[in-house]
């Protein structure tokens with residue numbers, strides 16, 4: 001199956017430092033994909049290779065079945081790729097009106113003016129064409145940058161951390177707006193971000209990058225529920241890891257005997273049980289779950305971080321709780337897991353000589 005964007009085996013080094021080590025990524029037509037990963041993992045470099053600003057050392061970049069890059073052989077110039085780009089901080093031309101900024105990549109004339117008005121309306125800025133960029137808020141400038149990228153009707157839009165410069169409240173609104181605009185335009189988009197909430201709430205497909213490769217990709221829910229390993233689980237959300245032992249289809253850990261998330265292949269033996277702290281549910285004595293003592297409580301606004309020590313072996317874990325009022329330090333509570341944990345074979349080597 002072909003995607004609208006197909007990246008195959010792309011490698012790129014700067015000097016002797018390999019940054020992309022064989023990136024494979026396929027984005028279906030009309031899909032909004034987010035590339036997520038820690039700082040320096042090569043996200044921006046990948047975006048720049050797709051845009052044509054960097055030459056890949058090897059590998060293929062195809063958009064809509066058209067070969068744009070093939071290692072050292074083919075390299076279509078950025079302006080001939082039919083790709084729209086929304087840079088980090090809008091980067092509008094400060095001396096040009098909003099309309100002129102949007103028309104920049106068009107051929108000019110009446111059609112360009114009509115198209116500019118059309119995309120400005122699409123991003124919710126109808127009537128702003130005569131303003132200068134400095135007369136707009138940061139969020140509005142970003143929307144102009146999006147309009148400019150959409151104006152020539154590209155088949156692919158690249159967004160490089162598009163909300164970085166904005167304050168958190170605005171980010172949340174704008175990302176839903178941008179998502180709506182990209183949908184309405186029917187365009188395929190690839191966004192780079194290091195904000196996991198942004199990736200999860202906006203994208204149809206999340207690609208997790210590690211060591212210059214796409215380590216896992218899938219729908220946000222799929223990647224969140226079924227991460228490929230414990231490290232990737234921590235890329236996309238908070239985790240609590242408990243030691244456990246897997247046998248006969250169940251993992252035995254301090255929270256009891258649990259079935260791992262469906263479809264997860266787990267070899268018998270020692271394992272890490274990877275939980276999401278917001279899925280650990282606190283209850284009172286009458287509820288189900290393991291008994292635990294509250295060790296610490298941290299107010300976090302919309303929820304509360306509750307640190308617990310489980311009765312019995314004293315295993316420590318923490319919970320992101322929505323129980324109101326929050327429990328008090330010293331109180332005894334019950335804790336159980338809503339849903340199923342991800343389970344992985346224990347990563348570190350067994351402590352030889354100590355275990356029997």
Ligand SMILES: Nc1ncnc2c1ncn2[C@@H]1O[C@H](COP(=O)(O)OP(=O)(O)OP(=O)(O)O)[C@@H](O)[C@H]1O
Pocket residue numbers: 014019037038039040041042043044045046194
């Ligand atoms: N033009 C360049 N010359 C030399 N090294 C570069 C160049 N561009 C990027 N790098 C290096 O490549 C690595 C990956 O950079 P890149 O910007 O792709 O990472 P990133 O995942 O986008 O990071 P961030 O989230 O911090 O933006 C970094 O170590 C960076 O220093």
